[in-house]
Structure formats: C-alpha cells, structure tokens
Amino acid sequence: MDFAFTEEQQEIFAAVREFCDDVLKPRAQEVDEAGEYPWDNVRQLGKLDLMGIPAPEEYGGMGLGFLEWAVIGELLSGACTTTGAIYGAHMLAEYPIMHFGTDEQKQKFLAPLATGEKIGAFGLTEPDAGSDAGNVQTRAERDGDEYILNGSKLFISNGGDAELYVIIANADPSRGMRGLTAFIVEKGTPGFDFGKDEQKMAFKSLSNRELIFTDCRVPAANILHKEKGGFRVTMQTLAVGRIGMAVGAVGLAQAAYDAAVAYAQTRVQFDQPISGFQAIQFKLADMATDIECSRLLTYQAAWRKDEGLDFEKQAAMAKVFASEACSRVCNEAVQIHGGYGYTKEYAVERYFREAKLFEIVEGTSEIQRLVIANRLLKEAKLR
Amino acid sequence: MNFIVCIKQVPDTTEVRIDPETNTLVREGVPSIINPFDENAIEAALQLKEKHGGKVMVITMGPPQAEKALREAVAMGADEAILISDRAFAGSDTLATSYTLAQAIRRIGDYDLILCGKQAFDGDTAQVGPGLAEQLGIPQVTYAIEAEIEDKGLRVKRLLEDRFEVVETRLPALITCVKQMNEPRHAGLKGVMKARKAEIPTWTAEDIQADTARCGLDGSPTNVVRIFTPERGREGERLEGECSEVVHTLIQRLREAKVL
Numbered sequence: 001m002d003f004a005f006t007e008e009q010q011e012i013f014a015a016v017r018e019f020c021d022d023v024l025k026p027r028a029q030e031v032d033e034a035g036e037y038p039w040d041n042v043r044q045l046g047k048l049d050l051m052g053i054p055a056p057e058e059y060g061g062m063g064l065g066f067l068e069w070a071v072i073g074e075l076l077s078g079a080c081t082t083t084g085a086i087y088g089a090h091m092l093a094e095y096p097i098m099h100f101g102t103d104e105q106k107q108k109f110l111a112p113l114a115t116g117e118k119i120g121a122f123g124l125t126e127p128d129a130g131s132d133a134g135n136v137q138t139r140a141e142r143d144g145d146e147y148i149l150n151g152s153k154l155f156i157s158n159g160g161d162a163e164l165y166v167i168i169a170n171a172d173p174s175r176g177m178r179g180l181t182a183f184i185v186e187k188g189t190p191g192f193d194f195g196k197d198e199q200k201m202a203f204k205s206l207s208n209r210e211l212i213f214t215d216c217r218v219p220a221a222n223i224l225h226k227e228k229g230g231f232r233v234t235m236q237t238l239a240v241g242r243i244g245m246a247v248g249a250v251g252l253a254q255a256a257y258d259a260a261v262a263y264a265q266t267r268v269q270f271d272q273p274i275s276g277f278q279a280i281q282f283k284l285a286d287m288a289t290d291i292e293c294s295r296l297l298t299y300q301a302a303w304r305k306d307e308g309l310d311f312e313k314q315a316a317m318a319k320v321f322a323s324e325a326c327s328r329v330c331n332e333a334v335q336i337h338g339g340y341g342y343t344k345e346y347a348v349e350r351y352f353r354e355a356k357l358f359e360i361v362e363g364t365s366e367i368q369r370l371v372i373a374n375r376l377l378k379e380a381k382l383r
Numbered sequence: 384m385n386f387i388v389c390i391k392q393v394p395d396t397t398e399v400r401i402d403p404e405t406n407t408l409v410r411e412g413v414p415s416i417i418n419p420f421d422e423n424a425i426e427a428a429l430q431l432k433e434k435h436g437g438k439v440m441v442i443t444m445g446p447p448q449a450e451k452a453l454r455e456a457v458a459m460g461a462d463e464a465i466l467i468s469d470r471a472f473a474g475s476d477t478l479a480t481s482y483t484l485a486q487a488i489r490r491i492g493d494y495d496l497i498l499c500g501k502q503a504f505d506g507d508t509a510q511v512g513p514g515l516a517e518q519l520g521i522p523q524v525t526y527a528i529e530a531e532i533e534d535k536g537l538r539v540k541r542l543l544e545d546r547f548e549v550v551e552t553r554l555p556a557l558i559t560c561v562k563q564m565n566e567p568r569h570a571g572l573k574g575v576m577k578a579r580k581a582e583i584p585t586w587t588a589e590d591i592q593a594d595t596a597r598c599g600l601d602g603s604p605t606n607v608v609r610i611f612t613p614e615r616g617r618e619g620e621r622l623e624g625e626c627s628e629v630v631h632t633l634i635q636r637l638r639e640a641k642v643l
C-alpha cells in the first residue's frame with residue numbers, strides 16, 4: 001500500500017494548484033455573485049488540458065486516471081466551487097461517451113469534450129424522475145434511422161451552455177427502466193430547446209436549465225451502448241459522478257477549514273486568539289479528521305476505478321460521507337467566524353450555502369445509503 | 384523565425400532574506416522561480432511564434448538546478464532548452480554573464496530575435512540584456528511593452544517613465560520585456576508532461592568555446608563589497624483628523640520646511 005503521489009502526479013497537481021491560486025481563487029467571489037456562467041474559467045480549463053484528464057490521448061485527452069481527475073477536481077472546487085462543479089458535470093457526458101462510445105462516436109464527440117472545445121452535460125432528472133431515476137418519461141420513438149425524442153429534463157447542470165448532451169430517454173416504456181436508452185444530442189438540434197434556469201440557494205453562476213424535447217430527431221447512430229442499454233449507462237455514469245461530487249465536497253470542505261484555521265489564529269477575544277480555546281481546537285480537530293476521511297475514501301474509490309475493480313459501493317460511501325462531512329465542516333467554519341461568518345465579508349458564508357448541494361445531487365444521501373446497503377446485503381448473501 | 388529567450392532562475396523574492404552576518408542572500412529553503420520579467424519574455428516569444436511560426440529556444444546560465452526553470456519554460460510551450468553550466472561560470476557579474484550567453488548564442492547560430500526580461504528580480508541591474516546585444520553586435524530595444532515583426536523588421540513600443548516610444552529596427556535584434564507587456568500563460572498539463580520528458584543538454588565553457596578568463600569571477604570586474612539593508616531614514620508623520628484641519632496643518636508644515 002502506497003499513499004504517496006508519484007513525481008509526475010505531484011508536478012501535475014502543482015501546475016493545477018498554481019492556476020487555482022493565480023486565476024480561480026481571486027475570482028471565486030465574483031463568479032458566485034455574477035449569476036453568469038464563468039466562460040473565461042471554463043475556456044481556461046480547456047486550454048490547460050484539464051477537461052479530458054482520463055480520456056485517451058488519441059482523442060485529445062491526457063490519458064491519465066480517475067484518481068488524477070479526482071485530485072484535480074478537488075483543487076478546482078477548493079479554489080472556485082462553481083468551476084469545480086462545471087468540471088464535474090462535464091465528465092457526466094465525457095465519461096459515458098469514453099466508456100460506451102464507438103470509435104466513430106469518440107472521434108466525433110469525445111475529442112471536442114476532452115479538449116474542452118465543447119462542454120458537456122448529462123440529462124437524467126425529470127419532474128417525476130428524481131431519486132426514482134428509472135421512471136424517466138422522456139420518450140424515444142424509432143423512425144427509420146432516427147429516434148424522435150419528446151419530454152423534458154430538469155436541473156441539468158451546464159444546461160443551455162453545454163454543446164453536447166447525454167440524454168436518458170425511454171425507448172420502450174412497457175419494459176420500465178429496462179427501456180431506458182442513452183442518446184448523444186447536440187445543442188442546436190431542431191426540437192431541442194431550453195426552458196427555465198433554476199434560481200438556487202448557491203451556485204448562482206452554474207446553469208441548471210430545463211431541457212425540452214419536442215419531436216426532436218436524433219440519429220440512431222447517436223445511441224450510446226445500445227437501444228435499451230441506457231440503464232447501465234446511467235448507473236455507470238452516476239457511479240463516476242459520485243466520485244466527482246465527493247471530490248467537490250472535499251475541496252470545498254478544505255477551503256472552509258483553511259479559512260477557519262486562519263481566522264481562529266487571528267481573531268482575539270478574552271486577550272487571546274480564539275484558537276487558544278479548547279472548544280475551538282476540538283472543532284478544528286474534528287473538521288480536519290472529517291476531511292481526511294472524506295479524502296481517503298474518495299481517492300480509494302477513484303483508485304479502484306482505475307484498477308478496474310468494482311467501485312460503486314466505495315463511490316457511494318465516499319459521496320455520502322464526504323458530502324455530509326462537508327456540511328459539518330462548513331457549518332463549524334461559520335461558527336468559528338462568529339457573526340462575521342454570517343456576513344458576505346467572509347467566504348465561509350458562501351461555503352455554508354454551497355455545501356448543501358453535495359448531499360442532494362447525483363443521488364441524495366438517502367439514495368447513497370440505499371446503494372451501499374443493497375451492495376452489503378448482496379455481498380452478505382454471497383458469503 | 385527563431386526566437387531565443389534568456390532566462391534566469393531567481394529565489395522567490397517574497398521569501399528572500401539577507402544574512403546579516405555575511406551580507407549574502409539566504410537561499411536555503413527558498414523556492415526558486417523563473418525571474419518574473421523573463422516569463423513575460425517567454426510569453427512574448429510564444430505569441431510571436433504563434434503568429435509567425437518558428438521555434439522558441441530557452442537558455443539559461445546557471446547551476447545544474449537551474450534546469451528546473453528551463454523545464455518550466457518548456458511546460459509553458461518553449462520548443463527547446465539549453466542549460467549553460469560550468470564551474471568556471473560561478474561568480475559571474477553582468478559582463479561575464481553577457482559574454483557567456485553570447486558565446487552560447489553564437490554556437491546556436493541561427494536566430495532572429497533574442498528576448499530577455501527587463502531585469503532580474505535578485506540582481507536588479509538590467510544590464511545583461513543590453514550587454515548581450517553589445518557582445519553580439521546587434522540592435523537592442525529595452526523596456527518593450529509591445530513587439531511586432533513586420534516585413535522582416537521589428538517594431539517595438541517602449542515603456543518609458545513618462546511616455547511611450549516606438550522604435551523600428553532590423554533583425555536580428557534583442558529586446559528586453561516589461562511586466563505590462565503580457566500575462567504569462569500557465570503551463571497546461573500536456574506542457575508539464577512534455578517538460579518532464581524534454582532532453583535538456585548542458586553546455587560547458589568548452590562547448591561554447593568560452594575564454595575562461597572572461598567567465599565567472601575571473602571575468603568579472605565588478606566586486607560586491609557589501610550588501611545591506613539601508614538604514615531607515617526619518618520616520619514619516621501621519622496627519623489625522625478632519626480633512627480641512629489636516630490640509631491646514633499640512634500647508635503649515637510644508638511652509639515650515641520651506642517647501643512652499
């Protein structure tokens with residue numbers, strides 16, 4: 001067992017950290033308040049080769065692993081949570097194409113995603129299909145070499161801004177979730193429109209648009225995996241996405257912790273820095289421990305993915321633990337800042353609002369526990 | 384077009400201290416970086432290459448560990464790098480340094496434009512660039528804030544204290560670059576990987592046919608006698624209070640000091 005990064009990994013992370021410190025961090029507050037998709041940051045992610053970390057080099061990617069993708073996601077999220085979330089949502093389109101796509105699909109769709117020339121999004125959630133992802137109502141009807149899509153998606157991250165969408169629709173409702181089918185749909189396809197952008201508690205600059213399909217014709221050649229193979233595509237994509245959410249939570253928690261330590265060491269009450277009080281020290285100790293656990297679980301899940309081992313249970317564990325830990329950490333970071341932490345003067349006010357997201361998206365905490373428990377019980381039966 | 388960028392590895396100035404006993408820079412534990420103005424020179428070269436095609440070569444004279452600075456430049460996008468390193472170069476002043484760089488550039492041979500930072504953060508002399516141009520007998524334009532290549536000639540906008548000056552010259556030439564010239568790019572991951580694998584040759588005094596009497600300490604007429612932090616002069620005074628009152632007191636003080 002080796003917990004150390006290789007020299008190559010260290011150099012890669014150092015380069016990303018420099019970009020985070022010089023570019024992302026100083027703008028993070030502005031990005032949060034702007035309410036506009038941070039195109040400049042997103043374009044720079046592409047320029048610096050960060051949009052295709054695990055994609056093969058022949059398709060313009062870096063040919064690295066999901067571990068590298070995870071650590072970089074953590075750094076981005078720590079510097080600018082919104083940019084980190086965009087990076088994560090992008091992979092929800094890139095990964096299924098990378099994993100399930102044919103050579104032709106990869107040439108056409110993976111390459112522009114891996115280089116960051118195009119941004120990706122993943123459309124699963126619908127008004128009646130949230131946690132119950134199998135209940136997707138968007139219909140896909142075959143018509144010759146095409147499928148006709150009808151229905152709508154909600155909450156889609158990067159929605160409207162992304163150029164490439166992986167859309168989950170049902171090609172055979174009689175078979176329930178076994179009828180689900182994954183399509184690659186390009187922005188600009190006739191019959192594909194954007195509706196309402198959700199007004200959220202945080203992440204104001206991350207688009208979460210409604211996607212509307214009205215007799216939208218998509219070539220059969222754009223099916224990922226196979227017709228009625230969409231459930232597998234969905235589950236695999238969500239599993240990788242859970243690592244992405246865990247990573248975002250770890251990065252955010254670390255940022256909140258760093259802010260809290262710095263504040264505790266400078267804020268003086270009763271003639272001493274508040275970090276001198278054991279009550280504050282214990283908070284810091286718990287926060288740091290929470291972050292360390294989250295990080296190790298998350299890296300382990302990513303490592304298992306890279307090793308070709310089953311990683312879905314670990315990804316769910318990482319996601320539920322890291323997101324809940326992140327909320328605890330951000331809550332205490334505000335507490336340590338006292339009244340100032342409740343004001344816009346300090347970034348922890350934003351961190352506190354942002355943290356909640358990670359407990360909901362890509363499967364709520366409850367759903368993660370369901371996934372974990374299902375696995376545990378199955379494993380117990382097999383024994 | 385062949386571009387040569389001369390860079391220097393310097394201690395990160397935000398972390399530098401002077402040892403009061405020896406009056407020398409304390410370098411232990413201080414991270415080394417590319418001299419910030421040299422990053423502007425690299426960026427300028429990369430932009431010119433993107434526009435006109437060609438090759439960007441980066442060179443540095445320094446100890447073996449200066450290779451790291453060269454790799455950083457390759458990560459930014461430089462095509463090739465050469466480390467000029469020899470015990471004989473130790474203790475070089477600006478004259479010996481520009482001589483050594485000139486010898487290396489003579490060996491490289493084919494070039495159109497040499498770019499340097501306007502000065503090094505640690506030495507602050509701003510002499511090596513101009514010295515190098517003199518050694519090579521080519522035109523030099525210092526403090527460039529813009530540089531355009533037009534019809535095989537060079538058009539440079541210079542940033543002077545109170546004005547801009549636009550100068551045209553033939554190529555090959557040398558320019559020194561100011562901070563305001565551009566925003567040096569960050570290294571992308573492909574650059575980082577390329578830099579890891581890049582072969583960086585080391586050229587010794589012999590390789591560049593340098594006359595060792597003109598290198599290092601032997602070739603350096605400048606002697607640093609002492610480096611010290613200047614004594615603080617008189618303390619300033621801060622006037623506080625109502626604006627009108629402060630202005631009144633200020634005028635009174637200036638009159639007393641016979642400034643007004």
Ligand SMILES: Cc1cc2nc3c(=O)[nH]c(=O)nc-3n(C[C@H](O)[C@H](O)[C@H](O)COP(=O)(O)OP(=O)(O)OC[C@H]3O[C@@H](n4cnc5c(N)ncnc54)[C@H](O)[C@@H]3O)c2cc1C
Nearest residue numbers: 122123124125130131155156157360361362363364366367
């Ligand atoms: C900012 C943001 C970004 C998003 N990005 C995307 C995206 O890019 N693509 C996409 O497809 N979706 C996206 N979503 C949607 C997100 O994945 C869903 O909101 C999430 O899966 C929960 O679904 P729901 O909101 O319908 O909640 P519901 O499923 O209605 O859940 C309500 C509550 O009931 C609980 N619950 C439901 N079922 C069970 C059960 N069986 N057992 C126990 N408890 C249960 C839930 O845990 C939750 O507490 C995004 C959402 C947000 C807020």
